[in-house]
Amino acid sequence: MDELGAWFDTPSLSAGAAVVGRWADAGPLPDIDLRPSGLRVRPAPGGPAPTSDPAALQELRIVFDAVDTAAVKDFWRTAFGYRATGGERLVDPLHRDPDISVLPTDDVRPLRNRFHVDVVRPSAVVETVRGDRKPTGAWGVMLPDSEGNELDLVPQDSLSPEASDWQTLFAAMTFYPTASAAQAVQLVTAVAQLADAAGIPLGLDIRADGVVLDHGKDKWEEAGEAFVELATRIQTAAHDLGLTAKTDELRFVQLGLDAVDVPAVQAFWATVLGYTPDPRVEVGEIYDPRRLNPGFIFQQLDASETERRQQRNRIRLELDIAHDQLPARVAQALQAGGQIRAEQPGRCSLTDPEGNELDLVTRNPL
Template sequence: MTTEWRHLNGTLTTWYDAPSHAAGAALVERLAPGAEVDLRANGLRLRTDTEESARDISKAAGELGLTADPSVLQQVNLAFEATDPAAVTDFWRTAMGYEASSTGLQDPLDRDPSVEVRPLPDPRPLRNRIHVDVVRPSYAVDAARAAIGQQPYGAWGVALADPEGNEVDLVPGDELSPDADDWWANFAAMVFYPTTSPAQAIRLTSAVAQLADDAGIPLEIDLRPTGVTIDGSKDQWEDDMPNGGPAFVELAQRIQAAAHDLGLTPDPRPLRFVQFGIDAVDGDALSTFWRTVLGYQPDPREQVSDIYDPRRLNPVLFFQQLDANDERTKQRNRIRFELVVPDPQARIDAALSAGGRILEQTPQHCLISDPEGNELDIR
């Protein structure tokens, strides 16, 4: 097997650096059906189930002069502990619009973090210091609230709690613009076009890549067997950022025109934005820890505490002030992050260098606490 690939969550996975969307799309155009692609302005991640497919992709990438960097691969997931795992699982399946999988809950488009719910060994009655934000189209949020049977609460009027008190801010998104009515603004502009064949999906991907390069606007372009998702990225979604204002709406119009020319119509049902917040006594220290272990970068906007994956493959984290005397600082969360990586020891060393502490270690995983007790399970 070529050294360019790693098994990540049971799937052969790699990353190729590329200088533009179009340069990455040139590799997409040479793919056989079945591979999943996450195309970015700085490269692309590919996932495939067979070694034969991986070898073919590596050969094509080499002919195009693309360089693999599997060391950057990672997957950030979420785990809950619950006294009633079935009830908690059902709540999060409904709130997030996920599907049941063999290991828990999964985004049907395999873009957002998976969720696993495990038995809780000891009572933890206080609120978590880790919380979840989910943004979905407004009609999907209305349907989820009705199915859950709760009225939203909280400072913003969007919070819901599962049967054990784990909270989600389930936020309704809006349509982007009357001039780009295929698109939804779910903390970032996004659209999903179902496709009927791999060739149709590849043609759309290539067209979007060229339009994004021509506009000088970085996009997330994710190709799946069921269709293509195009996403403007939350950390750039401001009027004075690359993906904000009239210039983005103009690009969105051009993209939807290209999709319509291919006979495609949008389906907003799978659209979703997910991010995680951490209540922190020392936000700077925790930001440093999580940036170090995840290889994240700080959001350039002064008014936010976000940190983000520079390849925009994993969820945004942000930090909110917590009083040092809050009794929640003394309780373990019922939520923790899980990090799947090809080289766990490098991440363990990074976590320890940034103030982390090992709670438990086996050959299969290492459970680490950040400086304020939030947990990361490195696998």
């Protein structure tokens, strides 16, 4: 078994909830990400053989190269609501969104990155994070860190008066802290049955201290009143279990990338990450079909911005993959127009067709 855990196929949320219940009976629950098609568990307990699909076992990380690492780290820790580990890394307390690493560099890069980061959080949290800083940018939500790395920090509010436990953070989400594994299983079972009956897929992330419910980006708008009705029934079920929502730590994260040849760059990232293009061509997005890792949006870059295109980004990405997947991923990247920037045992640094960087990093088997 790999450090990344394992993915187990299940035919429905309710079937997956039953597996969660059996694991809870056997001992402490690990981190579990339950989806309509299966579940990812870290670390993996004994159970049915995991799927051979490696795309389910990968984790993205955002890496900043910074001259003033302390200032950059503090900005992103506050913006994301992350916890510092004492080293270069920042982590999500709920173990859902990508880790952030801030690494030192003497290479000053004054022009705008082609990467930027979008984070959506509850309005009250965003107001606190902004403080007396005035956001700018096309949408009036952009905050730069001290070295010019751009964050679009977007405020959002509750879903409806009837389902006020839910926040519309691009995706409709809520979090219910739980006092025990048994209480978590009760909630997961109830939610799975309600969602399956409504025919509305949800993501349930089960953690030691509670359960996050997530409908996926824009899905609540597409489902309309049917989702509001489901969210209201789930809220009632949670309250019947004595649970109270806590949403201040929730966030939605996506990565933005400016490109001259958007189709070529988008195809590279979709291929290497195993992502799916959004059928709405006008939004220019790709997403993880299991919704375990953040999605990407692609925006047009003017070909005349030669210096900006030639400058190395201060932001790059790392992808942790299973130990035996590196050769295949590298081959896919090259076929999709990428190039190898550097190699060493267990790591391959790649660039996409326009020089944006992705490091493939292997995890060793346990």
